[in-house]
Amino acid sequence: MQHPLCRLHFRGHLGPGKHPLPLAQVLDDLQPWLARAEGITLSGGEPFDQPEALLALLRGLRERTGVDILVYSGHSLETLQPLLQQAEGLLDALICDPFEQQQAQTLVLRGSDNQRLIFLTELGRQRLSTYQRPLHHEDRALDVMFDDDGSVWMAGIPRRDDVLRLRDLLHDQGHQLQISAHTSRRR
Numbered sequence: 001m002q003h004p005l006c007r008l009h010f011r012g013h014l015g016p017g018k019h020p021l022p023l024a025q026v027l028d029d030l031q032p033w034l035a036r037a038e039g040i041t042l043s044g045g046e047p048f049d050q051p052e053a054l055l056a057l058l059r060g061l062r063e064r065t066g067v068d069i070l071v072y073s074g075h076s077l078e079t080l081q082p083l084l085q086q087a088e089g090l091l092d093a094l095i096c097d098p099f100e101q102q103q104a105q106t107l108v109l110r111g112s113d114n115q116r117l118i119f120l121t122e123l124g125r126q127r128l129s130t131y132q133r134p135l136h137h138e139d140r141a142l143d144v145m146f147d148d149d150g151s152v153w154m155a156g157i158p159r160r161d162d163v164l165r166l167r168d169l170l171h172d173q174g175h176q177l178q179i180s181a182h183t184s185r186r187r
Contacts, residue, residue: 023053027060034065039127042091043072051083058090068092068127074099077118084120092124093117105160108135 040061047054054071061069070093073080077096084094095109095117103112108131110117117132119125142156154163167177 023056023060026057027064030061031064034061034067037065037067039068039070040065041070041072044074046074047071048073048075048080048083051086054083055087055090058087062090068121068123070095070124070128072096077116089121092121093119093128101160105157106135108133108139109157111157 069091071091072095075096080096095115097115100112100114103114105112107113140159142154142158145153170177
């Protein structure tokens with residue numbers, strides 16, 4: 001699930017700016033999916049920009065499920081330490097550090113190789129340690145979802161510039177794709 005707001009604005013970052021939802025609504029909307037979930041991932045914007053809301057969400061999720069929870073952050077582990085102490089036992093793993101466009105993208109679950117996968121609980125280590133490795137071709141998969149209103153959502157970590165290539169292909173066919181990545185590179 002994607003956290004709605006981010007103030008970090010990394011070049012090439014894909015996080016959209018959305019409107020906030022009440023926590024009870026978010027948890028109610030997730031309830032039907034939690035029984036089938038193998039794990040939960042919270043990502044961009046920047047979840048730690050609203051620490052009280054993040055802690056409340058993590059508590060609500062922990063009350064409803066025992067699956068692992070992975071959180072992405074553009075902040076460094078060192079910056080997040082005080083918040084992670086408050087969230088002890090609520091999240092199992094963290095991918096941290098800023099996305100850096102100029103860095104290689106050869107590690108699983110990371111947009112750039114400077115990002116670290118940190119295990120915060122034994123559950124996180126058990127469930128996610130297989131992702132502490134180089135990226136293989138078969139790892140490059142995106143989930144594509146279609147909403148009733150015609151919106152298309154993608155989940156996953158695309159290869160660098162894949163979304164821009166998709167935008168250009170759709171444009172050539174007369175369609176419009178709005179993305180937040182590389183807004184300065186417009187057709």
